[in-house]
Amino acid sequence: VSLLTDFGLRDPSPAILHGVILGIAPEARIVDVSHEVEKFAIRDGAFLLSLALPYLPVGVHVGVVDPGVGTDRRPIAIRVARGDVLVGPDNGLLLPATAGLGGIEAVRLLAEPRLMRPEISRSFHGRDIFAPVAAHLAASGAGFEDVGPPIDPGDLVELAFARPEIAARELRTSVVYVDTFGNVKLGATPGDLAAAIGPLRDGRRLAIRLADGSAATSIAWHDTFGLAGEGDALLYEDSYGRLCLAINRGAAATRFDLRLDDPIEIGG
Amino acid sequence: VSLLTDFGLRDPSPAILHGVILGIAPEARIVDVSHEVEKFAIRDGAFLLSLALPYLPVGVHVGVVDPGVGTDRRPIAIRVARGDVLVGPDNGLLLPATAGLGGIEAVRLLAEPRLMRPEISRSFHGRDIFAPVAAHLAASGAGFEDVGPPIDPGDLVELAFARPEIAARELRTSVVYVDTFGNVKLGATPGDLAAAIGPLRDGRRLAIRLADGSAATSIAWHDTFGLAGEGDALLYEDSYGRLCLAINRGAAATRFDLRLDDPIEIGG
Amino acid sequence: VSLLTDFGLRDPSPAILHGVILGIAPEARIVDVSHEVEKFAIRDGAFLLSLALPYLPVGVHVGVVDPGVGTDRRPIAIRVARGDVLVGPDNGLLLPATAGLGGIEAVRLLAEPRLMRPEISRSFHGRDIFAPVAAHLAASGAGFEDVGPPIDPGDLVELAFARPEIAARELRTSVVYVDTFGNVKLGATPGDLAAAIGPLRDGRRLAIRLADGSAATSIAWHDTFGLAGEGDALLYEDSYGRLCLAINRGAAATRFDLRLDDPIEIGG
Numbered sequence: 139v140s141l142l143t144d145f146g147l148r149d150p151s152p153a154i155l156h157g158v159i160l161g162i163a164p165e166a167r168i169v170d171v172s173h174e175v176e177k178f179a180i181r182d183g184a185f186l187l188s189l190a191l192p193y194l195p196v197g198v199h200v201g202v203v204d205p206g207v208g209t210d211r212r213p214i215a216i217r218v219a220r221g222d223v224l225v226g227p228d229n230g231l232l233l234p235a236t237a238g239l240g241g242i243e244a245v246r247l248l249a250e251p252r253l254m255r256p257e258i259s260r261s262f263h264g265r266d267i268f269a270p271v272a273a274h275l276a277a278s279g280a281g282f283e284d285v286g287p288p289i290d291p292g293d294l295v296e297l298a299f300a301r302p303e304i305a306a307r308e309l310r311t312s313v314v315y316v317d318t319f320g321n322v323k324l325g326a327t328p329g330d331l332a333a334a335i336g337p338l339r340d341g342r343r344l345a346i347r348l349a350d351g352s353a354a355t356s357i358a359w360h361d362t363f364g365l366a367g368e369g370d371a372l373l374y375e376d377s378y379g380r381l382c383l384a385i386n387r388g389a390a391a392t393r394f395d396l397r398l399d400d401p402i403e404i405g406g
Numbered sequence: 407v408s409l410l411t412d413f414g415l416r417d418p419s420p421a422i423l424h425g426v427i428l429g430i431a432p433e434a435r436i437v438d439v440s441h442e443v444e445k446f447a448i449r450d451g452a453f454l455l456s457l458a459l460p461y462l463p464v465g466v467h468v469g470v471v472d473p474g475v476g477t478d479r480r481p482i483a484i485r486v487a488r489g490d491v492l493v494g495p496d497n498g499l500l501l502p503a504t505a506g507l508g509g510i511e512a513v514r515l516l517a518e519p520r521l522m523r524p525e526i527s528r529s530f531h532g533r534d535i536f537a538p539v540a541a542h543l544a545a546s547g548a549g550f551e552d553v554g555p556p557i558d559p560g561d562l563v564e565l566a567f568a569r570p571e572i573a574a575r576e577l578r579t580s581v582v583y584v585d586t587f588g589n590v591k592l593g594a595t596p597g598d599l600a601a602a603i604g605p606l607r608d609g610r611r612l613a614i615r616l617a618d619g620s621a622a623t624s625i626a627w628h629d630t631f632g633l634a635g636e637g638d639a640l641l642y643e644d645s646y647g648r649l650c651l652a653i654n655r656g657a658a659a660t661r662f663d664l665r666l667d668d669p670i671e672i673g674g
Numbered sequence: 675v676s677l678l679t680d681f682g683l684r685d686p687s688p689a690i691l692h693g694v695i696l697g698i699a700p701e702a703r704i705v706d707v708s709h710e711v712e713k714f715a716i717r718d719g720a721f722l723l724s725l726a727l728p729y730l731p732v733g734v735h736v737g738v739v740d741p742g743v744g745t746d747r748r749p750i751a752i753r754v755a756r757g758d759v760l761v762g763p764d765n766g767l768l769l770p771a772t773a774g775l776g777g778i779e780a781v782r783l784l785a786e787p788r789l790m791r792p793e794i795s796r797s798f799h800g801r802d803i804f805a806p807v808a809a810h811l812a813a814s815g816a817g818f819e820d821v822g823p824p825i826d827p828g829d830l831v832e833l834a835f836a837r838p839e840i841a842a843r844e845l846r847t848s849v850v851y852v853d854t855f856g857n858v859k860l861g862a863t864p865g866d867l868a869a870a871i872g873p874l875r876d877g878r879r880l881a882i883r884l885a886d887g888s889a890a891t892s893i894a895w896h897d898t899f900g901l902a903g904e905g906d907a908l909l910y911e912d913s914y915g916r917l918c919l920a921i922n923r924g925a926a927a928t929r930f931d932l933r934l935d936d937p938i939e940i941g942g
Contacts, residue, residue: 140689146586147415147683148442150458153408156437157462164435164463167700169692174684177587178655190686193801194693195700205655208630260630262645265461318682319713362744362796377798387714387741414854415683416710418726421676424705425730432703432731445855446923473923476898528898530913533729 139163139276140194142171142187143202143264144178151262155200155269158255162273169194178205180231181297181398185315185323187235189378191222198272199235200264201226208260213248213267214294215275215285223282225272227263228289230297242291249286300399302326309334309404311381313396320389322396324381331373331381335406340365344373346383347403348394354405355394363387373404407431407544408462410439410455411470411532412446419530423468423537426523430541437462446473448499449565449666453583453591455503457646459490466540467503468532469494476528481516481535482562483543483553491550493540495531496557498565510559517554568667570594577602577672579649581664588657590664592649599641599649603674608633612641614651615671616662622673623662631655641672675699675812676730678707678723679738679800680714687798691736691805694791698809705730714741716767717833717934721851721859723771725914727758734808735771736800737762744796749784749803750830751811751821759818761808763799764825766833778827785822836935838862845870847917849936856925858932860917867909867917871942876901880909882919883939884930890941891930899923909940 139159145151152173159166171190175183183203191199204211204227212228219240224232225248236242248254248267253274255266274280302325303310311326332338338359345354357371366372366386371393376382383390383402390396407427413419420441427434439458443451451471459467472479472495480496487508492500493516504510516522516535521542523534542548570593571578579594600606606627613622625639634640634654639661644650651658651670658664675695681687688709695702707726711719719739727735740747740763748764755776760768761784772778784790784803789810791802810816838861839846847862868874874895881890893907902908902922907929912918919926919938926932 140693142686148440148444149585150410150439150454153437153439153458154461157408157458160435160437161461161463167696169689169696171686171689172684176684186686190689190693193690193697195697206632209632211632259645261642265645317685364742364745364747374797377795377801416708416712417853418678418707418722421705421707421726422729425676425726428703428705429729429731474900477900479900527913529910533913 139166139197139272140169140171140191140199141173141202141269142175142183142190142200143173144175144183145173145202145264146177147173151264154265158265158269159273159276162270162279163277166273166276167197171199175203179203179398180205180229181299182315184231184234184297187224187232188238191224191235192238196221198223198225198276200268200272201231202264202268203231204229204263207263211295212289213263214289215246215248215271215282216291217243217245217282219243223272223275225268225275228295230295233294233296234299244282245289245291245294246282247286247289250280250284253280253285300325302330304330304334307335307406311402311404313398313400313402316391316396316398319384320391320393321376322383322390322394323376324383324402326381327379328375328381331404335404345405346373347405348396349401350395357383407434407465407540408437408439408459408467409441409470409537410443410451410458410468411441412443412451413441413470413532414445415441419532422533426533426537427541427544430538430547431545434541434544435465439467443471447471447666448473448497449567450583452499452502452565455492455500456506459492459503460506464489466491466493466544468536468540469499470532470536471499472497472531475531479563480557481531482557483514483516483539483550484559484562485511485513485550487511491540491543493536493543496563498563501562501564502567512550513557513559513562514550515554515557518548518552521548521553568593570598572598572602575603575674579670579672581666581668581670584659584664584666588653588659588661589644590651590658590662591644592651592670594649595647596643596649599672603672613673614641615673616664617669618663625651675702675733675808676705676707676727676735677709677738677805678711678719678726678736679709680711680719681709681738681800682713683709687800690801694801694805695809695812698806698815699813702809702812703733707735711739715739715934716741716765717835718851720767720770720833723760723768724774727760727771728774732757734759734761734812736804736808737767738800738804739763739767740765740799743799747831748825749799749807750825751782751784751807751818752827753779753781753818755779759808759811761804761811764831766831769830769832770835780818781825781827781830782818783822783825786816786820789816789821836861838866840866840870843871843942845940847938847940849932849934849938852927852932852934856921856927856929857912858919858926858930859912860919860938862917863915864911864917867940871940881941882909883941884932885937886931893919
């Protein structure tokens with residue numbers, strides 16, 4: 139069982155999920171993907187799940203970034219081709235990760251009270267619904283079909299992720315995540331950039347333009363951080379195959395004052 | 407075995423507790439309740455333990471928020487009716503959690519050197535006393551009676567927690583915990599509030615007065631966050647049955663500048 | 675298997691290490707020493723490993739503070755006399771911990787692709803090299819000799835750690851680590867201090883001089899925090915046998931504005 143939430147590690151909520159799961163499935167192995175997702179940031183959570191889950195063993199994955207808890211947003215479970223089941227709210231959090239796990243096979247509404255805690259609070263469905271359902275699935279005390287009626291995958295809430303624009307000699311994209319190093323992950327791949335400006339070789343100079351109207355900045359393409367000078371900015375392919383802006387031993391997000399969704403143009 | 411400390415996750419101290427426990431009880435399952443309790447904040451630690459432990463499987467629970475380590479404050483173990491044993495310093499940290507676990511059955515002083523590390527430091531009893539004793543108990547290598555002589559439960563150090571005042575048409579209470587969302591947990595229940603001002607229905611307007619002398623603020627009672635407008639304040643029953651002040655997708659503690667023990671009055 | 679990195683707990687990288695390890699060694703017990711090591715701070719990571727590992731069961735320990743990832747710095751494994759294997763980059767991170775584990779027995783270059791992920795990224799060797807090699811060792815699917823050819827231990831990259839200077843009536847040392855309490859760990863032992871100024875008894879007054887040119891401050895030697903007045907500074911022997919500057923219920927690093935490597939002189 140894996141867990142991703144925005145609960146924060148100071149509060150006992152992550153431990154309560156562990157406790158609820160171990161109470162139902164004492165043999166379960168639990169991996170904490172993150173409990174420090176930015177509060178209410180469904181897209182950040184969705185992005186982190188999509189990065190992490192392909193590297194985790196096949197299992198049940200619980201995601202809870204859930205500002206709509208207690209309203210009529212639906213609690214769901216998604217089975218993917220790799221064999222995993224993703225459990226959480228139908229607010230777009232789970233969907234992006236399914237592509238990297240072979241795609242969606244089936245979706246179910248969580249509607250079986252026997253698989254939940256006897257009392258359901260209005261604000262902590264992680265504890266009362268998602269964790270117990272996941273634990274029953276992990277312990278094989280329930281099959282996927284037992285959690286509730288099927289839902290049409292086409293009806294699931296979907297997040298809007300910006301697509302890269304490949305123009306003549308320029309790629310237009312935007313920030314999709316800033317990691318704890320201050321590395322800026324962009325909504326495009328090195329392939330997109332090469333399609334716009336041609337082959338990327340270590341040391342090639344590129345011009346990046348930010349939306350703040352400032353002049354273009356010249357930075358180099360490098361194959362890894364350590365090939366840039368210390369304190370120098372670089373564009374590179376991150377370890378997930380994504381285009382990423384970084385500073386060798388520094389924080390690009392701080393240097394360039396970049397936040398989620400900020401646009402960025404990269405020329406050759 | 408569960409662990410709650412104020413050690414912080416950057417330092418290796420929580421891992422050292424894991425290592426000491428696994429060295430004695432290799433099969434133990436360890437749940438980290440929190441290692442990010444505010445430094446020296448015994449009451450915060452006590453509050454978090456009382457929230458979390460009822461949801462954890464029966465086991466041995468170690469609590470270490472221990473500014474008096476190395477002085478004459480006593481190391482203790484408390485057995486509760488549910489079957490758990492709580493291990494830590496006698497400074498009030500463990501006591502509040504016992505009520506939710508069926509109440510105290512017996513208390514013992516930790517005084518058996520064979521269950522501790524051979525050398526006891528003056529400043530890290532978590533590593534040298536509490537974790538090894540807990541591990542021996544968890545591994546059934548020692549029974550509760552083996553840890554040391556009995557102590558009268560009435561002699562334990564007790565923390566002062568403010569009680570709510572139910573006045574005519576007004577409830578007077580105070581802040582008992584601010585969670586990582588900035589939600590403000592109060593020292594009263596919705597039942598206390600209803601006793602003062604009558605039934606609480608979704609959408610009912612309430613007037614809150616803070617101690618800073620500012621005018622009363624009108625906010626609504628809601629059954630959950632998502633029923634308030636985005637950015638709107640609400641009072642609601644949290645998932646532990648407690649009265650709580652929050653902002654839908656925001657941080658009430660920041661908006662109202664509230665800290666531990668700050669008084670708050672709520673009128674109908 | 676234990677893990678120490680500077681990845682940060684918000685990002686999914688620590689969970690990905692867990693996932694990769696559990697995929698290869700499903701029965702492995704994983705202890706997170708820390709993932710909140712200051713970014714790129716190889717010395718901090720080395721110091722924390724050296725504190726923690728002696729208290730962990732014999733096992734495979736992965737360390738990743740690795741600003742040179744993807745350059746020609748070598749990936750290595752070190753076997754120590756206690757029986758542990760340390761896995762990580764050859765940048766000085768692993769070496770200081772070996773002394774507390776009985777010393778180095780042998781060193782190997784990680785060069786066996788069968789023990790790694792099929793594709794090696796340029797920036798995430800924790801996932802692609804270190805974690806899988808460690809998991810194969812932990813699962814006994816590979817012996818230490820299988821990971822690659824031997825390296826001369828004398829060729830390993832070594833960090834410079836300042837040594838204490840014991841002068842007449844004065845000890846000169848410097849800050850080696852600031853923990854999450856703000857306690858300041860110094861590069862000397864109480865034995866070094868006693869060698870300079872004579873026996874240390876609880877309550878003895880000492881004079882500390884900082885490099886900022888300010889006048890000496892008089893503080894007391896105490897056996898533990900709680901014996902100093904609340905808010906008073908003290909020098910004491912920390913729970914690892916190290917000289918440490920602290921404030922009872924406060925943060926010495928903040929009060930004295932001390933950072934890594936800052937010099938400090940202590941007189942009798």
